[in-house]
Amino acid sequence: MTHDTTGGIGRRTVLRTLLGFAATIAGCSRGTPADAGGGVAGKGGAVAKLDCAHDAWKKVLRPAAYAVLFEEDTERPFSSPLEKEKLPGTYVCAACALPLFESKSKFDSGTGWPSFWAPIAGHVATSTDFKLIYPRTEYHCARCGGHQGHVFDDGPPPTGKRYCNNGIALQLVPEGEALPTLRGCPA
Ligand SMILES: [Zn+2]
Numbered sequence: 524m525t526h527d528t529t530g531g532i533g534r535r536t537v538l539r540t541l542l543g544f545a546a547t548i549a550g551c552s553r554g555t556p557a558d559a560g561g562g563v564a565g566k567g568g569a570v571a572k573l574d575c576a577h578d579a580w581k582k583v584l585r586p587a588a589y590a591v592l593f594e595e596d597t598e599r600p601f602s603s604p605l606e607k608e609k610l611p612g613t614y615v616c617a618a619c620a621l622p623l624f625e626s627k628s629k630f631d632s633g634t635g636w637p638s639f640w641a642p643i644a645g646h647v648a649t650s651t652d653f654k655l656i657y658p659r660t661e662y663h664c665a666r667c668g669g670h671q672g673h674v675f676d677d678g679p680p681p682t683g684k685r686y687c688n689n690g691i692a693l694q695l696v697p698e699g700e701a702l703p704t705l706r707g708c709p710a
Contacts, residue, residue, distance in 0.1 A: 567643035570665040573619055575708035580618055580669075582709040591689045592618050592669035595652070595661070600635025603690020608637070611698040617691065619667035620703040621646055624686070624693070630679055637693065639686040640678045647671065647686075662686065666705070 577593045590596035605614075614624040614637075623646050624639045632638035645665060652661045652673075659673045671692045678685030696702055 567622070567645045569645055570621065572665070573667045573705075573708065575667065579709045580667075583706070584618060585691075588617050588691045591692050592667075592671075595654075595670045596689075598636070598689045598691050602635075603637060605637045605690035605693060605695060606635060607631075608695060610695060612700070613696045613698075613702060614639075614688075614693045615696055615703060616664040616667060616669055616671070617694050618669040619664060619706045620694070621664055621666040621705060622696075622702060623647055623664060623671065624688070626695075626698075632678075632685055632687065634687060636672065637688045637690045638678070639688065640680075640682045640684055642686060649674065 580593055581589050584592065587596075587598070591598055608629075609626075611626045613622045614626070614629075615622050622643050624642055628639045628641045630638055630640060642662070647662045648665045649660050649662045651658045653659075660675075661670065662672060662674050663670045669692060670689075672686060672688040675685045675687065676683060694703075
């Protein structure tokens, strides 16, 4: 009888090693695709969509941020200072400033990307992409549509979800600071 070590240290170590080689190709991929679920309750809710021409965002975003948010690029793993960030606060969309995640749902996934077990309820929306061989669940800002990352079913409790986010697509607003005003379409 074999012993199932799935999820154990060995698997993580192997995955971490593999990720070093494969990450830039596979993005956040580590486990199985997931349906989006959960959401941090108490804040959030329905969001009015902001429908800007994608090109307009080039005026206010750095090229690397634009490439992730509006061309679905993936940043290099371990490249974002937000990956190890532990300050309490709210992570907002780097394009339109909609709050997307609370720091209390952030965890260290070891993948090299900021990871969360739930978004702020209603503030991210999902779609399925087929950029790799298998389908993945892509998620984006529910307001401006800016791509944030992919969600997987191998996250920690309480949701079991892992929202694997590009750090460059987020901005951290430390606790105690006012959230930025939502940004309209760049003129
Ligand atoms: Zn946004």
